[in-house]
Amino acid sequence: MINFQYVRASDVADAVRQVAADPGARFIAGGTNLIDLMKEHVEHPTKLIDISRLPLKTVDETAQGGLRIGALVPNSDLAYHPLIAQRYPMLASAILAGASAQLRNMASTGGNLLQRTRCYYFYDTATPCNKREPGTGCSAITGLNRMHAILGTSEACIATHPSDMCVALAALDATVHVAGPAGERAIAFVDFHRLPEKAPHRETNLQRNEIVTAVELPARGFAANYTYLKIRDRLSYAFALVSVAAGLELEGGLIKEARLALGGVAHKPWRDPSAEAALRGQAATPATFSRAGDLLLREAKGFEHNTFKIDLARRTIVRALTQAAAGTPQSQSEKKIR
Amino acid sequence: MARKKAAAQPTIPRPEKIAVALIINGVETQLSLAPWTTLLDALRDHLDLTGTKKGCDHGQCGACTVLVDGRRINSCLMLAVMQDGATVTTIEGLAVDSRLHPLQQAFIDHDAFQCGYCTPGQICSAAGLITEGKAKSADEIRELMSGNICRCGAYPNIVAAIQQAMEQP
Structure with a gap:
């Protein structure tokens, strides 16, 4: 070392x-x-x-009916926390879909947000990578890009954000609390991570001298109708090809509120307001879900080895929304996809 | 490795070694370590506790799994200096006197290994799994043991061994 x-x-x-x-x-x-x-x-x-050793290890209820999660709460403790399991099962499921039991015991909430891509070229210091060494070029665009992004890519970078937890936090409209020399500020989760554009080495809007202190969840938890469906090359302990966090609120067969976030497809957890708007007020049917998927993927662009992800994402969206509507969330231990 | 470029970093003064106190398998242990020493290297290279194995050294295989304050972790991704004051249990610390830990006995009973290199990590991980109490079915054991890779493919017998140990009070 x-x-x-x-x-x-x-x-x-x-x-x-x-x-x-x-x-x-x-x-x-x-x-x-x-x-x-x-x-x-x-x-x-x-x-x-x-x-x-900083005292950022508690999960506390907020006055707004949500939860404030200390940045140092280990991933496993968060997934198994009774309030998370009851009120935000989508988050618990997403966390348990990621990494291994050992890594979840070690990894912190704040660190999960700040983890870096698993793009092979980012790790391989013998190859050019704009994220690792700005200005050297992107090896993945013309290289082995099966795991790479299909949405929000740039000519500088097609890496994905690897987190499962963050996909659920995006769907749940979480807020990231940070502290810096100028005091504290709050960042909406969807604004926390950045698209690669021309500066893929800048992955979040956290400043270098700021520290994540907490992640706050609003009251709405979608505990009745949710799923976290992760598609990967092996059944456990692998990064997502595509993952979908879906949350619905239903009223008489119609969708009152909808959340849809994708992992494994972009430089950040991917949400699209137009896809969610296309779900609201509609009947919870495969046709509705399919329209939302088409909207979300309308600008998707594949590369040599990952074009399959566009169809895979479309089908995973429909399957995830179907699971959510039926109240039959994906099990993270019994992997048969129904 | 040859293909790795040397990291372009400024000259950093060689750090003082740092005193680290750990309780390892019930024994209070004082170490003086460079900050980059992982818990795995502290166990193997400084304490001759070579039961804990170095497989990938990148947190991908689980061979280095030990229990820190009762929780299973990858010791290859943990700096020893960060664990000052912690209680560590390795494969060498599971047996009580000459009586094998129920998991050790179950792995023998079920022939839950071939080459044996992953076994200390598998057993420490399974000990953590049992303490966590989240796995009930074989599916749940498989899922929550997925951080331990066995290249010989002894998985069916590993699951059977863990099930046997779980059934004991």
Whole structure:
């Protein structure tokens, strides 16, 4: 591994001070992605600021009827938290669809948001990559791009965001709370991650000297009609080819409110207001779901090895909305897709 | 590896070694470690606890699984200095006196391995799984053990062994 200095942050303000004082410094919490990237020589911080002991480990009810999740709550604790399991089962299911039990025990809520793409070329320091070394080019556009994005790509980057948890957080309209030298601010989840455009090395709108302190969920949890359907090359412990978080509120067979977010297809969890608008007020039928899928994918663009994802995404959307409407969410242990 | 470019980083002063106190398999242990030492390397290279295996060293295979404060984790992705004060249980610490842990006995009873390299990680992971109490069916065991890869393909017997151990009080 590489050489670096190690310090601990005593509180959030100290963490912000320390990271602002040293341009080579990075925060470390669960470390599951950062340590790996350091071993691969993709990340080379000169100092690690250990934030894992900060008091950001609770899940608290908010005055608005939602929940505030501390940034250091481990992924597994969050998935199995009784309030998450009861009121936000879509989030619990998405978390349990990701990584392994060991990694979920280590990984933090804030770190999950900040994990980096698993694009092979990003990891392979022998190849050009605009995300790793801005201006060198994108190897994936003309390379092995089976896992890559079909929506919101740019000429600079076609990488995907790898998180499952974030897909559900996008669907649930979560808010990210951050602290920095100028104080605290809140970022709507859909605005937290960025599209690659011309600067794929900038993946989020978090500033370098800011720290994620919490993720807040609004009251609406879609606990009755939801699913998280993840399609991948093996049944467990693999990144998504396509995943869909779907939440519906139904009234007399009509869709009153709808949420639809996709993973594995873009540089950020993908939501499309027009697709959700096409669901509202309509009957919960396959024809309605199919129209929403067509709308969401209207600008989808495939590359040499991933064009199949467009059809796969369309079918996964219809299947996910069907599961949600029927109240038969996808099981993350019994994988038969019904 | 040769194809890796040397990281372009400025000269960083060689850090002082850091004192780390761990309770490993019930024994209070004082270590003095460079910050980049993973818990896996601390166990294997500094304490000769070579039961915990280095497989991929990237958190993808599960061979390095140990229990930290009772929770199963990948020790290859964990810096030892971050765990100061923690309680660590490795495969060497599961047996009580000369009596095998029920999972160790079950793995023998079911021939739940071939080459054996993944076995310490499988058993520590299964110990964590049983403590978590979320897996009831064979499907749930398979899903919640998916972080432990067995290249010999002993999975059916591993699931059977875990089921046997789960049935014991």
